[in-house]
Amino acid sequence: MGTVKDTGTGTARADLDRPRGPRPVALLFPGQGAQHTRMGTGLYDHDPVFTATMDEIFAELGREGARIRADWLSADPAVPIDDVLRAQPLLFAVDYALGRTVMSWGVRPAALLGHSVGEMAAATLAGVFTLSDAVRVMWERLVRLSRTPPGGMLAVAATPAELAPHLDGEVVIGAVNGPRQVMLAGAAAPLARAAAELRERGITCRPVRATIGFHSPSVAATAPQDEAAFAALPLRAPGIPVYSCYTGAPLTEREARDPGFWARQPSACVVFGxxxxxLLSGGDLVLLEAGPSQSLTTLARRHRAVGAGSTALALLPPRRGEDAADRESLARAAEALRTEGAAPDLARA
Structure with a gap:
């Protein structure tokens, strides 16, 4: 986009001499709470890259993969979509498959940013893990997490300081997604008490779709076994910059190769904001959400840099609909990238 410069004569002119090119694309990957039944199924058996990638992940999961696939394609799954053994593997799979789909268009992402399990998808696309290793270690961790006490998360329209009276070690700040966009997390009973107290104070809060207390001490007990599992993997430096939602900065090689860094993620606070x-401090970007529900697109559009030079788009619709809606949403995003000049293989099609 051209800038406006003072010519020294009291007038201004558009700086048309600056070469115009496509803005870099950064992919955003949502996590727990974004899931819904049949998310992205309209692309299955329609987009070849998305379909092949989903099938590859189901195959890596073996017999359980067939059950997960059946539940994903069903409007009435045998295991509810919010169960940790469905939400997490399917969010990872849909996020990763959409990332692969976009890259098949000739898009070389300038950066990747995931929220919660979305960071696993981002790191796998960046080459920190092989897909096989990521799927295996993630599933083993999810089985352990499924045995932790019931819990949940609350999305709260408040600042961390305003929530301090409600934090007691059992209820903690699980995520800071932006100004007055905070999530509390913890075991079920303490979190229910906190929700009641918040509503009495007139503070808006709503449950996040989760059955355990991600990003709280209630799930920390699995960390030692998780760390041992990650330590057995050949961890690599990311081949694409990954902005970590756990540090608020680009993932370093040291962090990427640290088994403890990955093991702590289910219980660690997310600092997506x-x-x-x-991510947006480095210049104008096209932010493209590769996952369901458009939750990260909504957060991104509230950022001061989006609209001022950056833009935020989503690959999937904001909620469950007809299968055709998935295909239409993907086509709109592809057309936007084609118009931007950011998808060279689509431009040649």
């Missing part, structure tokens, strides 16, 4: 600030 800080990571988004860091």
């Amino acid at each position: 800080a990571a988004l600030d860091a």
Whole structure:
């Protein structure tokens, strides 16, 4: 986009001499809470890259993969979509498959940013893990997490300081997604008490779709076994910059190769807002959400940099609909990237 410069004569002119090119694309990957039944199924057996990638992940999961696939394609799954053994593997799979789909268009992402399990998808696309290793270690961790006490998360329209009276070690700040966009997390009973107290104070809060207390101490007990599992993997430096939602900064080689860094993620606080600030501080971008529900697109559009030079798009619709809606949403995003000049293989099609 051309800038406006003072010519020294009291008038202004458009700086048309600056070469115009496509803005870099950064992919955003949503996590727990974004899931819904049949998310992205309209692309299955329609987009060849998406279909092949989903099938590859189901195959890596073996017998359980066939059950997960059946539940994903069903409007009435045998295991509810919010169960940790369905939401997490399917969010990872849909996020990763959409990322692969976009890259098949000739898009070389300038950066990747995931929220919660979305960071696993981002790191796998960036080459920190092989897909096989990521799927295996993630599933083993999810089985362990499924045995932790019932819990949940609350999305709260408040600042961390305003929530301090409600934090007691059992209820903690699980995520800071932006200004007055905070999530509390913890075991079921303490979290229910906190929700009641917040509503009495007139503070808006709503449950996030989760059956355990991600990003709280209630799930920390699995970390030692998780760390041992990650330590057995050949961890690599990311081949694409990954902005970590756990540090609010680009993932370093040291962090990427640290088994403890990945093992702590289910219980660690997410600082997505800080990571988004860091990502957008480097210049104008096309932010493209590769996952269901458009939750990260909504957060991104509230950022001061989006609309001022950056833009935020989503590959999938904001909620469950007809299968055709998935295909239409993907086509709109593809057309936007084609118009931008950011998808060279689509431009040649």
